Amino acid sequence: MTLLIKICGLTTPAAVEATVAAGADMAGFVVFPPSPRHVDLARGRALVAPAKGRLQVVALTVDADDALLDDIVAALDPDWLQLHGKETPERVAAVKARLGRPVMKALGIAEAADLAAVPAYAAVADRILFDARPPEDATRPGGLGRAFDWRLLDSLDPGLATMLSGGLDPTNVAEALRITRAPAVDVSSGVERAPGDKDPDKIVDFVRAARAAAATAPAAAGPRA
Numbered sequence: 001m002t003l004l005i006k007i008c009g010l011t012t013p014a015a016v017e018a019t020v021a022a023g024a025d026m027a028g029f030v031v032f033p034p035s036p037r038h039v040d041l042a043r044g045r046a047l048v049a050p051a052k053g054r055l056q057v058v059a060l061t062v063d064a065d066d067a068l069l070d071d072i073v074a075a076l077d078p079d080w081l082q083l084h085g086k087e088t089p090e091r092v093a094a095v096k097a098r099l100g101r102p103v104m105k106a107l108g109i110a111e112a113a114d115l116a117a118v119p120a121y122a123a124v125a126d127r128i129l130f131d132a133r134p135p136e137d138a139t140r141p142g143g144l145g146r147a148f149d150w151r152l153l154d155s156l157d158p159g160l161a162t163m164l165s166g167g168l169d170p171t172n173v174a175e176a177l178r179i180t181r182a183p184a185v186d187v188s189s190g191v192e193r194a195p196g197d198k199d200p201d202k203i204v205d206f207v208r209a210a211r212a213a214a215a216t217a218p219a220a221a222g223p224r225a
């Protein structure tokens with residue numbers, strides 16, 4: 001099975017092209033104004049157009065209401081919605097039913113207790129993305145370049161559709177995959193020159209490192225794409 005690789009927080013056509021050329025599978029577009037990676041809907045629409053059919057487009061929001069989600073779907077026509085806020089399992093189910101698209105739910109992890117919510121979310125989401133839990137005073141819940149203790153995921157059912165995220169970069173993704181055997185990885189800060197400014201060389205390095213690691217330490221059994 002092939003490792004699924006998502007590059008998140010693309011803000012320019014050059015970053016989209018670099019993500020395609022590097023051989024990533026998914027491209028994330030952040031619709032959340034406080035983020036340095038925020039793209040408004042007009043910009044998002046223009047950015048995703050050349051990605052269609054070459055990458056799975058992921059539209060990322062934080063506690064968005066139905067009106068905003070409808071606007072995002074109309075503008076970006078995403079393959080996936082990523083819910084990165086405090087959405088409950090009931091809200092995840094409602095979003096999925098309303099929009100008829102696969103939903104990825106992000107969970108912030110800092111300690112074993114944070115995994116208690118996994119079964120409830122796994123019952124309704126199409127994939128669970130594990131990210132580092134942000135500090136209380138963070139201005140955004142993701143894209144912070146923070147890692148968590150990957151060994152916390154040891155007890156998870158390997159058959160779950162998951163994605164490992166948080167503080168990954170070209171130098172540590174192999175070790176993260178060795179420890180977690182995750183079926184999918186996601187990166188933002190680790191392939192940037194500065195917040196919101198993707199570095200094409202780092203995207204290539206990340207994809208290369210992740211693919212090489214997956215070839216030597218295949219992911220645990222479970223769904224990939």
Ligand SMILES: O=C(O)c1ccccc1NCC(=O)[C@H](O)[C@H](O)COP(=O)(O)O
Binds near residue numbers: 131
């Ligand atoms: O990227 C952002 O600015 C962002 C803002 C608000 C919510 C989520 C955000 N990013 C979510 C992602 O999927 C990131 O790729 C993930 O948090 C990992 O980020 P990083 O640790 O910087 O690689």
